[in-house]
Amino acid sequence: MQGVQLVVAAVLGLQQPIVVPPVAPALALDALHAGAWQDEQDPTDSLWRAARQAFDRGDYTSAANLYGDLTRRYPSSTRAGDALYWAAFALYKNDDLNQARSLLVTQQRRYPKAATLRDGNALLARVQTALAKQGDEEAARWLSIQAQPPQPPESPEVGRNAAGQACPDEDDDDDVRIAALNGLLQMDATNALPILKKVLMRRDACSAGLRRKAVFVVSQKRGAETEDILLNAARNDPDSECRQQAVFWLSQVGSDRAVAALDSILRTATDPELQDKAIFALSQIHQGRAGEILRNYAANDRSPDEAREKAIFWLGQERSPENAAFLRALYTRLTGEELKEKVIFSLSQMGGDDNGRWLMEIALNDREPVEMRKKALFWAGQTGTNLDQLVGLYDRMQNQEMKEQLIFVYSQRHEAAALDKLIRIAKTERDTELRKKAVFWLGQSHDPRAVQALMEIINQ
Incomplete structure (x- = not known):
């Protein structure tokens, strides 16, 4: 009895409020304009602060004027180039696209070392896209030029460029080029798709990053040609990540051809990540043979267990009588505990009386x-199994571990009957370890009846 009382005393101690000493307030950092608070002697400081405050409250006209005034008055300051970007951003928010474009071009020409230059390039692509949609010929030409892929190096080596050097960081150029391609695709898919195909046909080592981005852009346009491009990339691109992205986006196509291709990739791929993407893509297609392919794969003993687990998981996310019956039947044929556990979890996610x-x-x-058994009991308790059935089960259960699991299941149910059962176990169970378990979980409850029961046990 002393052991149980000590546990109860400890549990009650945990329920007492903890007094936390006051903590001095920390200084808040300005994430929007990192490094904006410079030396108080900086003559641009007051303008920068006023512009930032106007931008933060949504007064974009005032913000654009203040940022522009800073650049005009202090063109050689360290903030001048960044002020042009923020002025352009404010103008963009106000749909003053022509003036925004002018400021961004000025930033590129006069302030090539500005911290916001990369963001400015990306914003310029968005501005040009919006203008091109309005019929601006200059913007349309800009998009077409920027969308063109760069010339690949001759005789490239894997992982290195033609000069034998490591691939340069092309992120800035690639980001602008992809933004331009995306804009061109939205307004003129006929001209954009051939350019994207050229990008995806490149095989030089330094083009992999650009091809990955191109796959995403292609996926945003629906149509037979899009399907062909994605299928080709999924099957033939030498870059693993590029293939994975193409497989992922095939889930948005959903045609019989796409399903057949995903089936082939799933069965023949040796790259586990590519298989995972194929399984996910099939799980997102709710028509045709996609579900049948996943069921066959999950049942195939020759398939890798980890991939089978993922197939079982995604089958559980599609709540259909067919999938439920399949998983219940599959459980009886499985030998691995991890696969069995995944079936139990998947069926619990489906819910339903059966x-x-x-x-x-x-x-x-x-x-x-x-x-x-413990996992099945836990998930049965989580999915709304009748509490009377669970309460009555404790006295009939002979296995110690299963009784412990039942105590835990009661603790997770917030009905009065579950708390009543925990109190009875804590007071009357002959097994000391089981009583301690019940006492512990009573201590996690904020119900006054639990506190009263714990006090009664202490005073026994």
Whole structure:
């Protein structure tokens, strides 16, 4: 009894409020304009602060004027180039696209070392796209020029460029080029798709990053040609990440051809990540043979267990009687505990009376491994199995571990009957370890009846 009382005393101690000493307030950092608060002697400081405050409150006209005034009055200051970007951004927010474009071009020409230059280039692509949609010929020409892929080096080596040097960082150029391609695709897909195909046909080592971005841009346009491009990239691109992205975006196509290609990739791929993407893509296609392919793969003993687990998981996310019946039947044929556990979890996610009854059958089956029984019992409790059934089960259960699991299941149910059962176990259970478990979980409850029960146990 002393051991149980010590546990109760400790539990009650944990329920007392903890007094936290006051903490001095920390200084807030300005994330929007990192480094904006410079030396007080900086003559641009007051203008910068006023412009920032105007921008933050949505007064974009005032913000653009103040940022522009800073650049005009202090063109050689360290903030001048960044002020042009923020002025252009404010104008963009106000739909003053022509003036925004002018300021961004000025930033590129006069302030090539500005901290916001890369953001400015990306914003310029957005501005040009918006202008091109309005019929601006200059913007349309800019998009077409920027969208053109760069010339690949001759005789490239894997991982190095033609000069034998490591690939340069092309992120800035690639980001602008991809933004331009995306804009061109939105307004003129006929001209954009051939350019994207050229990008994806490149095989020089330094083009992999650009090809990955191009796959995403292609995926944003629906149509037969889009499907052809994605299928080709999924099957033939030498870059693993590029293939994975193409497979992922095939889920948005959903045609019979796409499903057949995903089936082939799933069965023949040796790259586990590519298989994972194929499984996910098939799980997102709710028509045709996609579900059948996933079920066949999950049932195939020759498939890798980790990939089968993922197939089982995604089958559980598609709540259909067909998938539920398949998973219940599959469980009886499985030998690996991890696969069995995944089936239990997937059926619990589906919900439904049939699956709830099945979980309880597994929990009560003495021939099942105790870990599987415990997991089935836990998920049965989580998915709304009748509490009266769970409460009545404790006294009939002989297995110690299963009784411990039942105590935990009661603790996760917030009905009065579950708390009543925990109190009875804490007061009357002959097994000291089980009583301690019940006492512990009573201590996690904020119900006054739990506190009263713990006090009564201490005073016994």
